[in-house]
Amino acid sequence: MSNRKDQDGKQAARERIRAERERQKKKDRLRRQLVVAVSVVGVLAVAGGIGFAVVKANEPTGWEAAKEAKLVTPAHTQGKNGTEILLGDKNAKETLEVFEDVRCPACAAFEQSAGKELLKDLGQGRFKVRYTMYTFIDGMSGGEGSKKALSALGAALNVGPDAFLKYKSALYSTKYHPDEREDLYAKDSELLKVAADVPELKGNKAFETAVKSGTYNRWAMEMTALFGRKGVRGTPTFMHGDKKLVLPEIPQQQITQEQYDQLAQANFRKMIDKEFGPAKNGGPGGGKGIAPGEKDPTAGK
Known part of the structure; x- marks a missing residue:
């Protein structure tokens, strides 16, 4: 009777150990997944930053x-x-x-x-x-x-x-x-x-x-x-x-x-x-610019 109790106790202990190991494995998997996810986000952020910097560097400046x-x-x-x-x-x-x-x-x-x-x-x-x-x-x-x-x-x-x-x-x-x-x-x-x-x-x-x-x-x-x-x-x-x-x-x-x-x-x-030809005296004042709709006789040349 005592032997059976001992065996049951050992079995229960083994189950608890196995359950604990499974929980630890799940925690480890979740931790690895989070690390990978964070790393990917970091890589994407860095890549995005580099891409933005490259785009900015290639943008024309000054008179261009x-x-x-x-x-x-x-x-x-x-x-x-x-x-x-x-x-x-x-x-x-x-x-x-x-x-x-x-x-x-x-x-x-x-x-x-x-x-x-x-x-x-x-x-x-x-x-x-x-x-x-x-x-x-x-x-x-x-x-x-x-x-x-x-x-x-x-x-x-x-x-x-x-x-x-x-x-x-x-x-x-x-x-x-x-x-x-x-x-x-x-x-x-x-x-x-x-x-x-x-x-x-x-x-x-x-x-x-x-x-x-x-x-x-x-x-x-x-x-x-x-x-x-x-x-x-x-x-x-x-x-x-x-x-x-x-x-x-x-x-x-x-x-x-x-x-x-x-x-x-x-x-x-x-x-x-x-x-x-010789200049003529008088004449209207200049400096008024081209009138709206008036065509420049030299346009296109």
Whole structure:
């Protein structure tokens, strides 16, 4: 009887041990499953983080990103992507095309000497002027001053044609225009300092915000894409229709700045008179920009 009780006790003990072992196995399996699950989540999180980092690293930045930004075109523009800047009296029958790059030293020399002659003809309604602004010097000399200045010019044009013309003249002026090797116009602070000399732009918060935030950067890239239009790859260049106008050269001689300016003005007048005929006195004021719906006679060329 005692032996049977002993056997039953041993059997019960073995059952308890076996049950305990099963419970421990289940706990171990559950623990391993949790560890694996957590590890998978961790791996996925890391992989996701790496993937996100790779995507971010491959996203375009700077002016490459500007190409994909939302296009905002300045007022007083027309044509595809707002790349036609046509200014002047809408009744003027002729259109002079002017190709410039803001960093271009030759453009600065022209603007500082004969630029006022061009604006005089524009103001008197002798012809409209279509400006095609290039930025190729950024690529040649490095930097981004041409593109930044062009974007700022877009902000000025949005204020008005007069603001655009005055700001462009100021950017080219002897007071501000830097050596082309110095990328000074890449700085917002410098662009705004120049703008302070333009009454329409001084203290203009909308203009300042547009410059700082790059509102017209995408538009500047659309303008940049016009490089080579009509075969023009150098600045300044002047065209009437498909005809490239030739600006007489100033003889290489020792002269004063005043004498140089006088010769430059005379040469520009000679070129314009030869192409458009003698100037007529009077005429309506210019700078009003293209009228809504009016077609640019040079469009598509």
